[in-house]
Amino acid sequence: MKRKHIIVLIVLVLVGLIIFKLSSNKRILEEKKQPEKDTLVRIPVKVAAVVEELRTINLVKTGSLAPFKEAKVLAPMAGTIAQLKVNLGDQVQEGQVLAVIDTRLMQLDLQKAVSNARKLERDLATYTELLAGQAATQEKVNELRQSHADAINQVAQLKKQIADAYIKAPTSGTVATKAVEVGVFANAGAEIATIVNLSQAKVQLNLTESEVYQTRQGQEVKISTDVYPDAEFKGKVSFISPQADETRSYKVELIAENKQSNLLRSGTFVYADFSRQTEQKILLIPREAITESVKDAFVYVLDQDKVRQRQVKTGIESGSSIQIISGLKAGERVVTSGQINLKEGTAISISK
Incomplete structure (x- = not known):
């Protein structure tokens, strides 16, 4: 049991x-059948939306100065520079002799050509008289007449070359560059000097499509610069491009007065105040969304649960916001905090 x-x-x-x-x-x-837990590390960030706003903006554009006139002085013929009559910075007038090419050999050739032309002229007169007395042939007279004409042309060409040896200023202005010295051989077409005319200043800038349609030829513009903070220069619109460039901008040129007391030089950055306001729809994002410098700006844009790095072009700053000219669309979201830990394709989580 x-x-x-x-x-x-x-x-x-x-x-x-x-x-x-x-x-x-x-x-x-x-x-084992249970799904694996998400072990991917997500970077916490804060984000903000790209917003489009209608703003009233004072139309002040930046531009750079170019010479009113700029001319390169070129050698019209090859030869050795015998005289150089100007130095850097000299003020010259249109037609003033700047340099002289050595013409001694041409002078000798001219003397020979003149003597030959005179001899042929005498021979032609003699044979013309002989032809009248039937002591010479018409063919001989025609031959001498052609030779005399060729000699006259050679004399004229040599005189023209000697005149061209005196190189003159094509415009009034300041000698900005000097490319040769006395004794140097210059080829035909070689640069001798550059003359810049600063009697007026030419301002070059770009306007957007909405701005250019509110600008007219001859419109008065106020010009200022950081170099002369207390000075104001009067300008007028002298040219408006009829065609936009690849960035949808229109090239505009202004002609401004130039004061000897506050001389504006080529290459100076200036501000052009069109003395009016314009309404524009602009895209804005928080300033802290911009990484690197404003000139080489990029942002991190949300792409589902990751971020993508994108280059942007910025415009004016308004308080804590900055204008985006290109690179973003309204409604997209950009990272405003936590960028230091991000790179292309980083997984993120949005913090409140």
């Missing part, structure tokens, strides 16, 4: 062990 009880007890223990093992295996299988 006791043996029977022992056998039953052993069977029950074995059944219990089997049930426990099966239950344990089932739990392990269910755990």
